[in-house]
Amino acid sequence: MTQLTPEQLSTFFDSEEFCQTGHALIDVLGQYLQENLQGSGAVIAWQAPQAAIMNWQQPLPLQPTLTPASFISALQDKVLAANLHIHHPRNMGHQVAPPLPLAALCDLVAALSNQAMAVYETGPSATLIEKQVVQWMGALVGWSDATGFLTSGGAQANLTALLAARQSVAGWNVWQHGVSAGKPLCLFASEHAHYSVSRAAGIMGLGSDAVIKVAADSKGCMDVNALQTAWRQCQTQGQLPIAVVATAGCTPTGSIDPLLAIGHFCREKNLWFHVDGAHGASALLSPVLGQQLHGIALADSVVWDGHKLLYMPAAVSAVLFRVQKNSYAAFAQEASYLFQGNEDADEAYNMSYRTLECTKRMMGLKLWAAFSLYGVENLAALVEQVFSVASLLAQKLEAAPDFELLMQPQTNIVCFRHLPTARLSAEALNTHQARLRMKLVEDGAFHLTQVTLQGQYWLRTTIMNPLTCESDLDALLLALSV
Ligand SMILES: Cc1ncc(COP(=O)(O)O)c(C=O)c1O
Known part of the structure; x- marks a missing residue:
């Protein structure tokens, strides 16, 4: 077994080299950003993957193949040059933000400080920052006492919210006894809902067929009459509907489902009302645009992606719950080495009790920075x-x-x-x-x-x-x- 000398160790962990390489890297990234913002080059230097893969087929390096300086050149030539240039004004394809540069710096802080965040003591400030931004985002939804957390992307956030819906509405402990211990469960979503909703149903053991696709009108919004008909059909077929997923900013057309009407329907029928606002919830920032989301406050859960219209680097999504206790329903599981406290007051600070992730990146910092700086x-x-x-x-x-x-x-x-x-x-x-x-x-x-x-x-x-x-x-x- 190798015994590392202090000199050898310093090749791995050297704060001076970190600063030197870091400054050079920031200069390169600054220039990259400027060129992109000006739209000076191509949006993408297109190469079919079958050809581009040739650049990435070197043998596993047993000895170093790069120095910090040549690493930066390789970054420029092989990585940045081949990127989809996200800040280019003619990049208008996907729903991915050109991230705020200062928020991107926060990801560096998160990476270097590497707060695991599974429980409070593995990321004290990271946990408190996350609670702060979740509270802010909940307030924008219209909730004074919201809870929730940040997670790695809207797909995972939708899964988490629907797990909570399943446990809260089914009427038996699905987490412990499984889906087959009661009536077949189903849920409703617009025909334009994101595929992560069907995927969540598959993962939850409901089967993707359990997502009843409700027709949309000519504006791409869920037709509430069709929802009512679908609900009646489920009743006659002996299924147990648990939730309606409304989309605020659906993926194909950006249309917003009628949240108020769906919210009232859910209240009347005792269904969980989930709003997938991964794309459109950022309209809540604006008093004018936010009117389109009227009714969102009726939701039991809301998903809101930071890396879309909150201009964050990927990935950061909030899953927000109107009622605090519901945020514990998604993962009703014990892990004694992590969760020793039984008091809610303590558990509220132990994030992984309620998230799919155990170790999780400090995602709240960039949101906190953006809200605070702008x-x-x-x-x-x-x-x-x-x-x-x-x-x-x-x-x-x-x-x-x-x-x-x-x-x-x-x-x-x-x-x-x-x-x-x-x-x-x-x-x-x-x-x-x-x-x-x-x-x-x-x-x-x-x-x-x-x-x-x-x-x-x-x-x-x-x-x-x-x-x-x-x-x-x-x-x-x-x-x-x-
Ligand atoms: C409406 C909607 N929901 C969920 C998602 C999934 O989000 P993510 O890509 O952050 O996992 C998307 C992605 O574009 C979306 O448009």
């Missing part, structure tokens, strides 16, 4: 900006004869199709959209996505970058028209 009003302005650019894009598409707008955007997602002069079959029109999109991605000029709705392909833009401006929109329409 304030809600300035963060709201970012969201208002991207919503209004999305609405401008919709106006331009409506006015252009060679484009078809799917629907008026309710958030910052705009879906549309290009209509070439030649009349095409439905299938050829679909292929045309897919080709156009792939051409733009391969050219690196723009990044946009594609969505299929009722068998039709639509181009889909998500305006995430507040620096995206009218000239970028005009350039997009021009690039798609040629």
Whole structure:
């Protein structure tokens, strides 16, 4: 066995080298950020994965292959250059934030200080910061006494909320006795709900068929009459409905389900009301946009992604509960080496009692920093900006004869199709959209996505970058028209 000398140890843990390499790295990242924000290069230097993989097939290094200096060069050449440039104003594909640079610095703090956060003593300040931001976010939902925690992404947050719903509403201890100890459970979600909802049902042992897909109206919002019909059908089939998942900012079109009506329905039928606000909950920052989410305060649980419209580096999502005790229902499990205290007052500070993660990153710091450095009003302005650019894009598409707008955007997602002069079959029109999109991605000029709705392909833009401006929109329409 090797005995490390102090000199050898210092090659691993050297604060001076950390500072030196760190300063050089920050300079490189600063330049990367500036170039991206200016939109000076391509959005993506596209290379098919089968070709790009050749850059990442070196043998396992038994001895060092890089120095700190050549590591930074490799980062520039092999990593940053091949990235999807998220801060580029013409990056308008996915619902991923161009993160606030100062929030990104918080992730460095989180990584270096590595607070495990499973229980309070493994991350005292991290735990308290998280409680603070959860309380702030709960207050924005409209709850004075909310609880919850941060977790690694909206998919995991939805699973956590639905686990709590299952345990709270089923009427028996599902955690202990399993789903087969009672009536078959089901839940309702719009046909446009995120796939993580069906996945959660699969993971929970309900089966993904237990998610009853409720039809949406022409604006992409859940049809409450269809929800009522679906509920009656479940009753006659002997199923036990536990929850309705409403989406505030659904993934394909950004539409917001009618939260107030669904909330009242849930109260009347004793169903858990979950709002998947992974995308759209950030509208709550703005008094104007927040009106679209009227009724959200009726929810039993709300999911809100920081790495979408709160401009955080991925991944950080809040799962918020209106009633404190419900946050313990998701993982009704004991682990005596971690949780010695039985008093609620202590357990409230031991996060992993209620999260899928045991060890968890200090995720709250970046949110705390963003709220503190900018304030809600300035963060709201970012969201208002991207919503209004999305609405401008919709106006331009409506006015252009060679484009078809799917629907008026309710958030910052705009879906549309290009209509070439030649009349095409439905299938050829679909292929045309897919080709156009792939051409733009391969050219690196723009990044946009594609969505299929009722068998039709639509181009889909998500305006995430507040620096995206009218000239970028005009350039997009021009690039798609040629
Ligand atoms: C409405 C909605 N819910 C949940 C998710 C999953 O969130 P995450 O990617 O953070 O796991 C997404 C992702 O885009 C989403 O749009």
